[in-house]
Amino acid sequence: MQVENKKEFQPKIVAFCCNWCSYAGADLAGSSRLAYPADVKIIRVPCSCRVNPMFILRAFQRGADGVIMCGCHPGDCHYTTGNYYARRRMTLLFSMLDYLGVEHGRTRVEWVSAAEGVKFSTVMNEFVEKIYSLGENVRLEDLRCKES
Amino acid sequence: MEVNQVQRIGVFVCHCGTNIAATVDIKRVLEAAAKEPGVVHAEDYQYMCSEAGQQKVREAIKEKQLTGVVVCSCSPRMHENTFRGAAQKAGLNPYMVEIANIREHVSWIHKNIEEGTEKAIILTRAAIAKVMLNAPLQAGQSKVVKRALVIGGGIAGIQTALDIADAGYEVDIVEKTPSIGGRMSQLDKTFPTLDCSACILTPKMVDAAAHEKITIYTYSEVEKVSGFVGDFQVDIRKKARSVDMSKCTGCGVCQEKCPSKKIPNEFNRELDNRAAIYTPFAQAIPNVPVIDRENCIKFKTGKCGVCSKVCLAGAVDYEQQDEIVSQNYGAIVVATGFDTIKLDKYEEYSYQSCPDVITSLELERIMNAAGPTKGHLERLSDGKAPKSMVFIQCVGSRCADERGKSYCSKICCMYTAKHAMLIRDKYPDVDVTVFYIDVRTPGKNFDEFYRRAVEEYGVHYIKGQVGKVAEHNGRLLVQGADLIDNRRILMETDMVVLATAIEPNPDVRKIATMLTASIDTNNFLTESHAKLRPVESPTAGIFLSGVCQGPKDIPETVAQAGAAAIKVVGLLAKDYLVTNPCVAKSDELYCNGCSACEKVCPYGAISYEDREVNDHGIREVRRVASVNSALCQGCGACTVACPSGAMDLQGFSNRQILAEVDAICR
Numbered sequence: 001m002q003v004e005n006k007k008e009f010q011p012k013i014v015a016f017c018c019n020w021c022s023y024a025g026a027d028l029a030g031s032s033r034l035a036y037p038a039d040v041k042i043i044r045v046p047c048s049c050r051v052n053p054m055f056i057l058r059a060f061q062r063g064a065d066g067v068i069m070c071g072c073h074p075g076d077c078h079y080t081t082g083n084y085y086a087r088r089r090m091t092l093l094f095s096m097l098d099y100l101g102v103e104h105g106r107t108r109v110e111w112v113s114a115a116e117g118v119k120f121s122t123v124m125n126e127f128v129e130k131i132y133s134l135g136e137n138v139r140l141e142d143l144r145c146k147e148s
Numbered sequence: 149m150e151v152n153q154v155q156r157i158g159v160f161v162c163h164c165g166t167n168i169a170a171t172v173d174i175k176r177v178l179e180a181a182a183k184e185p186g187v188v189h190a191e192d193y194q195y196m197c198s199e200a201g202q203q204k205v206r207e208a209i210k211e212k213q214l215t216g217v218v219v220c221s222c223s224p225r226m227h228e229n230t231f232r233g234a235a236q237k238a239g240l241n242p243y244m245v246e247i248a249n250i251r252e253h254v255s256w257i258h259k260n261i262e263e264g265t266e267k268a269i270i271l272t273r274a275a276i277a278k279v280m281l282n283a284p285l286q287a288g289q290s291k292v293v294k295r296a297l298v299i300g301g302g303i304a305g306i307q308t309a310l311d312i313a314d315a316g317y318e319v320d321i322v323e324k325t326p327s328i329g330g331r332m333s334q335l336d337k338t339f340p341t342l343d344c345s346a347c348i349l350t351p352k353m354v355d356a357a358a359h360e361k362i363t364i365y366t367y368s369e370v371e372k373v374s375g376f377v378g379d380f381q382v383d384i385r386k387k388a389r390s391v392d393m394s395k396c397t398g399c400g401v402c403q404e405k406c407p408s409k410k411i412p413n414e415f416n417r418e419l420d421n422r423a424a425i426y427t428p429f430a431q432a433i434p435n436v437p438v439i440d441r442e443n444c445i446k447f448k449t450g451k452c453g454v455c456s457k458v459c460l461a462g463a464v465d466y467e468q469q470d471e472i473v474s475q476n477y478g479a480i481v482v483a484t485g486f487d488t489i490k491l492d493k494y495e496e497y498s499y500q501s502c503p504d505v506i507t508s509l510e511l512e513r514i515m516n517a518a519g520p521t522k523g524h525l526e527r528l529s530d531g532k533a534p535k536s537m538v539f540i541q542c543v544g545s546r547c548a549d550e551r552g553k554s555y556c557s558k559i560c561c562m563y564t565a566k567h568a569m570l571i572r573d574k575y576p577d578v579d580v581t582v583f584y585i586d587v588r589t590p591g592k593n594f595d596e597f598y599r600r601a602v603e604e605y606g607v608h609y610i611k612g613q614v615g616k617v618a619e620h621n622g623r624l625l626v627q628g629a630d631l632i633d634n635r636r637i638l639m640e641t642d643m644v645v646l647a648t649a650i651e652p653n654p655d656v657r658k659i660a661t662m663l664t665a666s667i668d669t670n671n672f673l674t675e676s677h678a679k680l681r682p683v684e685s686p687t688a689g690i691f692l693s694g695v696c697q698g699p700k701d702i703p704e705t706v707a708q709a710g711a712a713a714i715k716v717v718g719l720l721a722k723d724y725l726v727t728n729p730c731v732a733k734s735d736e737l738y739c740n741g742c743s744a745c746e747k748v749c750p751y752g753a754i755s756y757e758d759r760e761v762n763d764h765g766i767r768e769v770r771r772v773a774s775v776n777s778a779l780c781q782g783c784g785a786c787t788v789a790c791p792s793g794a795m796d797l798q799g800f801s802n803r804q805i806l807a808e809v810d811a812i813c814r
Contacts, residue, residue, distance in 0.1 A: 012812065012813050014809060014812055014813065019225075020666070020686060020687075021666065023223075023225070024225060024686070026252065026253060027223045027225060027249075027252040027253075029252075029257065030223075030251065030252025030253055030256040030257055031252060031256065033256055033257065034257065035257045035258065035259070036257060038254075038258045038260075038263040038264065038266070038267040041267065041270055041271060041274070041812045042249070042253055043274070043805065043808050043809065043812070044224065045784065045800060045805065046730070046782050046783055046784055046797070046800055047783040047784055047785070049748075049783055049784060049785040049788060050783065050784030050785075050787065050788065050797060050800055050805075051788070052787065052788045052802065052805075053788070054802070054806075055805055055806065055809055058806055058809050058810070059809045059812075059813055062809065062810055062813035062814070063813050064809075064812075064813050072666075075661050076660075076661065076664070076666065076667070077664065078664050078666075078687065078783075079664070079750055079781060079783035079785070080664060080750045081748075081750050081785075082750070082783045082784075082785050085748055085785050085788070085789075089788065113666060113667075113668070113669075114666050114674055114686065115666070115667075115668035115669060115674055116669070121257075
């Protein structure tokens with residue numbers, strides 16, 4: 001999966017993982033030695049519903065090339081309903097990002113359980129491959145910081 | 149969450165032997181960490197989690213007056229608590245510790261040292277950025293209800309309940325079927341000692357029923373679960389038995405007189421029939437029948453009522469309704485057991501078309517004196533005694549394709565040796581052949597048992613699989629292969645027994661969802677740690693007993709049941725639990741009382757109160773959100789719903805997560 005043009009383009013990819021399923025799934029991918037590219041950096045959150053759309057916008061402002069959010073499978077949320085909120089919020093956010101010029105492929109929501117180390121690794125490999133194919137992202141700018 | 153003093157951060161990088169050090173340049177991580185603003189101390193050690201490593205953390209906290217600690221090591225799921233404890237011993241608030249996961253998320257998956265080191269540095273920076281914004285948190289307390297719930301009344305559930313009750317705590321068992329006993333009550337003999345299953349199980353059933361601390365709800369199901377460790381609120385549906393438990397004497401006349409006797413008997417694996425009013429087996433506990441309303445003539449047509457007429461105790465009650473029992477529990481044990489897989493995808497074995505092709509559990513009932521043939525080994529098609537039998541191993545177990553299960557069902561090799569031995573012992577003229585992939589006998593006296601079957605009882609073991617079973621002139625034709633002699637085998641036999649794979653009880657998915665306990669792709673419940681916490685679910689207060697966690701035999705199930713019980717007792721022995729202080733908190737100055745947070749809270753932890761606030765010198769009474777920290781579980785749903793940014797999650801605050809994002813994207 002390691003792409004040739006890696007030297008020139010090193011994507012920044014942020015992965016938000018819920019503590020109970022996906023972070024544990026990432027740990028399992030680690031202990032099972034299932035490799036995925038080092039471009040992915042994981043931030044642990046208690047639940048996917050803790051991911052504020054603001055965090056994702058901030059990542060794109062700071063030059064992230066892709067953001068992926070992983071949570072428990074629908075119906076299996078540790079907090080019962082958290083991932084349903086996350087799913088709805090992300091659907092809305094992603095449609096807006098498209099409008100802002102951040103392609104759909106740069107954002108993704110995946111459900112990875114604590115037992116799915118293989119899935120975690122596969123998803124990350126696919127996602128990174130997608131980001132490589134999309135190339136560098138346009139940086140979102142914060143107009144408040146701009147001098148007129 | 150104010151940061152009102154200059155933070156002094158210490159960074160501790162663990163080699164984890166060579167687990168981390170082999171693919172991460174520790175020295176470069178240290179150098180990079182030391183350059184970060186706020187970092188006043190950086191050191192590495194072979195094993196940071198060891199006593200000597202923790203000692204280094206404690207000493208540095210004291211000597212350098214650290215206000216925050218970052219440990220670059222394994223997953224926080226592994227050792228976060230270890231290092232929080234170390235910090236606390238040195239007088240630092242335990243919640244001023246953050247972990248950078250550079251083992252599971254770096255060294256174990258990135259073999260390129262350059263890439264690995266770079267990622268480790270970035271993750272360390274993110275953790276430093278986060279800990280800069282950490283605030284000391286105080287854990288609260290919540291009370292523990294001194295009562296446990298066991299879901300499932302098989303040997304696992306019974307043993308767990310007995311052990312908890314013997315320690316002095318109240319236990320309720322909820323069993324779906326009309327009697328406790330589970331799969332073990334269907335077995336005839338047990339390996340490797342050939343004990344009669346009923347002889348060792350029924351005394352335990354009686355003990356459980358008689359124990360003053362145990363309440364048994366049979367013909368009942370868990371309907372709703374809320375709450376959390378220490379105080380779960382559970383609704384149990386007691387299905388209408390249509391027989392008054394307090395009046396019934398268990399005489400059994402109703403079952404004899406019931407005119408509706410053509411209902412497949414689940415207990416005998418549907419090999420014979422039962423009445424519409426029935427107890428599953430003679431030693432059932434409680435010995436009170438139930439009316440199967442779907443098949444009862446009285447319930448279907450309104451005309452019958454024979455059972456009511458013959459009941460001298462007047463116990464039959466057609467008007468009985470389902471009853472909901474609401475109870476609070478400190479801990480819940482799942483012991484839902486297993487069933488055999490369905491064989492509709494395995495046409496090659498002709499299980500559906502030939503009555504003489506049976507599963508091992510059906511053979512178990514046939515061999516049992518209380519079974520459909522009264523314990524006589526006979527063909528179900530014509531009632532004749534077989535002269536030859538073939539056992540096929542791994543039907544659906546260790547299966548590479550979609551039809552079966554990828555795992556080994558673990559018990560089949562041993563019970564097949566048991567069946568073969570018992571048949572050769574009781575009917576020496578029956579020829580017994582076993583087709584196997586591997587014979588797996590890891591257990592005390594297991595291999596000796598298998599060798600006895602081969603050497604003393606003359607059971608033929610053939611290494612190879614069976615491709616087809618077909619009916620042929622009233623007998624069965626078995627086509628297989630002998631991999632050792634490398635030849636095809638075509639043999640005629642009278643009965644074929646399939647060692648069918650076991651799978652978790654299908655109901656377990658529903659139960660796991662109610663308990664928010666995690667489950668794997670095969671529907672086995674996940675344990676908190678495969679080696680070190682094998683009977684605990686990752687969900688606090690939920691424990692696992694028996695096959696719901698993974699295939700196991702009776703000795704292992706009983707051992708695990710005891711282990712689950714001691715974990716429950718350890719929990720119930722506490723009067724109070726320390727609660728997670730990483731809970732939501734509302735800033736009353738920003739809150740506009742809109743109720744958005746209250747609507748998304750799954751725990752009902754948010755309420756509104758009128759509070760006098762001092763907003764930059766203006767004193768006024770405002771309606772503001774208030775979080776009950778004992779109820780809040782810290783998911784953070786409210787923080788995102790809050791339009792004014794008043795609601796924040798302690799330990800995972802907006803500023804902390806944004807700081808991590810910034811550090812990663814720097």
